[in-house]
Amino acid sequence: MGELLTVNMGPQHPSTHGVLYLELKMDGEIVVDCKPHLGYLHRGIEKIAENRTYTQFIPFTDRLDYLASMNNNLAYCLAVEKLLNIAVTDRAQYLRVIIAELNRAVSHLVAIGTFAQDLGAYATPLFYAFRDREKIIDLFDSICGARLTYNYMRIGGVSADIPAGTEQLIKDFIAYERKQLIEYNELLTYNVIFLARSKKIGVLSKETALNYSVTGPNLRASGVKWDVRKEEPYLVYNKFDFDIPVGANGDSWDRFKVKLDEISQSLRIIEQAIGAIPEGNPVSKVNRVFRGTGEVYLRTENPRGELGFYLVAEGGFTPYRCKIRSPSFSNLSVLRELTRGLNISDLVCVLGSLDIVMGEIDR
């Protein structure tokens, strides 16, 4: 072994998916040690939560995992509803499921596109993914008036009912996306170069994944059949029929494939929910300012794993403490273990397949 070279990867780097700084100790092309440094996007969101009323904090959750804002809104609103025992109408529950699953599909599309981009499939997969994503973003725009930071969920419901004709648009999208998924499989999934770059790279064993509290598609890729939507159903997920895609080896390719399969499962859920959506008023009737007491921990299945909100209320208008357990935070902590002894180009592959979002890591 020659002399070790220290390489600073990031914080401004196209492959670190945000402002992540990796301190690499290199022996030639081989990564001997990889130390992630966080905090470049730290905005003190947990402190902000203590200084805002419960309703005022909803838009801040958009800025956590900014690729899945609806899911963050949902998790926070569910936590507050559990704290205060607020009931939600059936229509609102179905709407929430549809919106959350659409956002999951969007989020996975970005993950797949950027992952392929990281592996050198320059621009094409990314543009294909973003083309599909645009359709849902436009749909969200018509529902809530924003394209990225939606602030759509409310404590006790949603901010507004979906406009007329949205159901048909969603049905059209499902039919369209199913065709696209076949194309993605043909173009990307079994492409020889893609396989060579991602198979058997960064193998995450079942034990390591559980020990590091890795969740979401990364955990399922390691062969653990675990999904909060199935195991501890919230909303109305227990009414729908869907599978949990599981990987065999826990390598980067499996993490990619699980995400791709999850899109088609999300489409299945949306299709069933659209068919069974009840009439009613989904708009929240809860006061905007209220007090709460008690404490609650609630987690939901976000696209990147289990997002948990730990709320402590002491009778004030604001939460006394709001801890956000973000999935990417735990998923990133396993990186050092995964990349020991890999090539530097494979490190990019592992990082891309872990699919992190710095917004929710630094908070």
Added chain:
Amino acid sequence: MLNSEVLQKIKNKFPDISIEETPNALIISKSAFLDVAHFLKDEMTFENCHCVTAVDRKDKMELVYHLYSTPNHFMLTLKTIVPLDDLTVESISGLWRSADWLEREVFDLFGIKFLNHPDLRRIMNPDNWTDFPLRKDFKRADFIPRPQSQGLNK
């Protein structure tokens, strides 16, 4: 599985330690915490340390651990009280690797020191910082607390 069942099993194993039961959580004394954590992981199937955090109660610090048992589908909330004059507690990162970064976060934001932690550095704020921002007595010139509107003060 219920809190009371876990409580009973811990009491059977460690008859001497004091455990307090609240509706949501078990509060375990700081000195016995590591032993109980060992027991929970090795014999009670709590193989997933989901979340570690702290709450500043002004007169004391409260550490909150969320441990998950997959076979039992049960999330256990475990608490331990850290007095302000001795802000140290044994690290559990040797048991659950996920606790490594989560404990660093608590150290960074609350200033609680974790003994025998492999790499106890600040994780989000710069290393040369001296403040602990999530403490209730945190004050800085550029930190603006909750806007005091009249409606909220009534």
